[in-house]
Amino acid sequence: MSMLFSINPENGNLYALKTFDYEIEKEFLFHIEARDSGVPPLSSNVTVRIIIVDQNDNTPVIVSPWRAHGYVVEEKIPRSTDKGSLVSKVIAIDTDSVQNSRITYQFLQVTDATLFSLDQYNGEIRTMRMFSYRDPRHQRLVVIAKDNGDPALSATVTIKLSTVETAVKAYSDMTEVPLEYDIFTDLNLYLVIGLGSVSFLLLITTLATCVLKCQKPMPSKSAPPSRNSVISERNSTIADSTLVSNDAYWYSLFLAETRKGKLVVRQPVPKAGSRYIVSSLPRSTGLTETSDSAASTLQVRIYSSYLHSMLYIQLL
Template sequence: MLVTFKIPETSEPGSRFPLEVARDHDIGSNTAQEYRISPKSKLFSVSYGSRSNGDKYLDLVLDRPLDREEEAEMGFSVIAVDGGSPPRSGTIEISIIILDANDNAPIFTQDRYIGRIMENMPEGSVVLTVLATDQDAGVNGDISYQLSLEVGQSDSAFVIDPITGEIKLRKPLDFEAAERHEMSVRATDGGGLSAICKVLVEVVDVNDNVPELVVSSFSSPIPENTVPGTVVALFSVRDRDSGANGKISCALEDQLSFSLRPAYKNYYELVTVSALDREEMPQYILSVTAADAGSPPLTSTQTFTVDISDVNDNAPVFNQTSYTMYVRENNVPTVFVGAISAGDADVGLNAKVTYSLAPEQGAERPSCSCISVNSENGHVFVLRPLDYEHLRQTEVTVSACDAGSPPLRANVTVRLVVLDENDNAPLVLYPAQDGSPASSELVPVWAEAGYLIGKVVAVDADSGQNSWLSYHLLRATDPGLFSVAVQSGEVRLRRPVTERDSVKQKLVVLVRDNGKPPLSATAALSALLLKDFSDVRLPHSSPAPEDQDGSLTTYLIISLVFVSLLFLISSAVFVARKACRRKELEAGHVLYGADNLQSGLADAAAAGTLPRAYCYEISLTTGSGNSEFKFLRPILPSLPPQHCVSFTYLIICFSSFTAISYRL
């Protein structure tokens, strides 16, 4: 038989739990006399006997306090023994179930839990798990967990699972905001008993913060003449991370004109290291990079835009080293002839260029008052009409000056060339056209075609093609008898003279230049066709005195001496030149007699100096005493023999001297 008792563990010692007494059909001493527990129990004993009314009883007595946590269930037997002989016994089985009482509070496995978590862990990540145990059973042993915030915390980044005790993230952590979090966890059983533990969560820093650059001062623009070492910017760097993640280094991208240098603590200075030139680089874009020592490293970049302000360090520069401008003569006043231009590499007022005429230095080049320069745009004007025949070119110095302080200037030479206009008609020099009676050219009737009668000589004050003169026969008494060389102006016979030709011929030669439009002039000539020059009577002549004959002889002698002297000098020069060249003199170049004279004249004629052999002789008409040189072939017989011989010798010497000079 099994008897089960459910005894609360809170039962006090001495508590009795009644059992049914053993029944025995015997009577007297043979009935049940004794009860015992087998095996013997430390917690229970049996108490039996009779009551005052004679009823027997049997109690199971609790000798000691129960502890379900030590032994929740137990079993033993109660044996009843009678007093017979031999004794007989009976047994009942006792099962003791100790009912739990909430006599044990939850107990955490650790008084202090410490957890470490990376600050970049996502929401819902398990930080750690707390564990509390309760020796009670049932509801008394059911534990739930709650987080308790520390003082001063309004919101927790953690949440705990009330059943499992897992502490999880409910929002991202930030090491820079809080390096660790402290909290309390309470464990409560079903009976209301609880326990508390401390939880410390350490946040592990992650390199999640880029370095920061904080600019304290920055100067821009800076003048281009800033000395090296000038501080342009002052800035500090910081990183909210810790350890290597917060260790910062700064670097300036490739830049030769600027550098970084540490100032104090986490401050750096951006300074110039070389001379600046705005004309080469008007603006610098400087990039400063700050990098931490994390893995991987994080960087941030600060850009400084440094403008370079201009200093007047560049003088104006002309776009040409010199200028040549042209103006036609007889120009209208204030005519534009060209422009000069100068550039300045500076900016603003430093680059504003004005132009002016620079004063001439020295007296070797007087200043020209006919040129003006516009101060704003450099346009060059000629103020008054110019005359090519008086001024062909002039030079002025133009100065370009900027508006800087102090101003810088540059000079350039401007040459003004006056272009010729065909404003001058040809001027006839021979024959003279001054209104006096023209002299007549004497032409022998036996003259052949091509005979040279005379030559018109004219000049033109213009230049270039404006001064190229051409000669044309405009009118003549007999146009078919004469021809005029277009280029040289020589008047020659076109055909031989005939008896039908008039003795007195008049010609008008037109001299024309090559300008556009052409200008012209005329020259009048007279020619006399004569058989014998001795009968010529020239008008407007006066009788020569009787001593005219002696004067002419004296003049001839002086002329002969002069020609001889020239001949000797020319011969000496010729001999000296030949001696220097170490060549022998040619015998044909020295005149020793009449035979040599003929060969010399032939050589000269062949060389082109004397295209036709002419004898020059003076003819004195009978009674008049007047004389005039003419072109004749024979020696005139009208002269006295001594005069004729002397003058002939003079002509021969002159011709020989001319031939020798040509060959030299």
């Protein structure tokens, strides 16, 4: 103990012989005796307890991100980093007492104050918004860590952040890469307009096609009469009868409930030079009812300058 303290025997003043560090030695305990010069001498003892008070004598030390003294910390982050993402974390320690070792963090310099935030108690650096194409690719951040002593001691670290483009991964759980929205906003508008125009034209084309298919063609006023009728009535017991018509084209045949038959011929007006001869053969004279009649043959001969043919129709 005599190596640490000394006492003046005349007045009792106690002196420290060295500098004490609170973090190493916090208190000392020893005894001091006071004695007079009488015969016999009398004395008395006292116990002295010396408490070392902490002094802010230790500077904060930044341990993360680690860098050699005087060097700049370089870090890379994806340019597609979302808002609120952790960019970096500064950690500093102080070997002073509890009160003096409390560290707070602040930005000393920052390229864009609207892009990053710094938690003053834990040193976390986070993004306040997403990167845009206007933001520089390199950001410089200077962080200062101060203790709570009086006067306060501090340490600084310089971080250089570089934003890099990341490749889009193929698996499905990958979040969509938020690219530069300021550029792609106009492109999205053009795509919407183009798709809307194509859809509208397709709808109009479909409706027009349906209307044209459903609409019936109107007969032309200048067209010739579509149909003429030639009717020949005769008794089926009469011998051959012949009807000559210049406009016969197609026919339909009806049998009455009596023994008289009707031949109806309907057709458009034919071209000039065509001639049609319609003749019939007699029915069986032994029949009394049409339902019991035998087969009768109706013979229609068609003559034309373009066509020569003969048509036989079997009537029951």
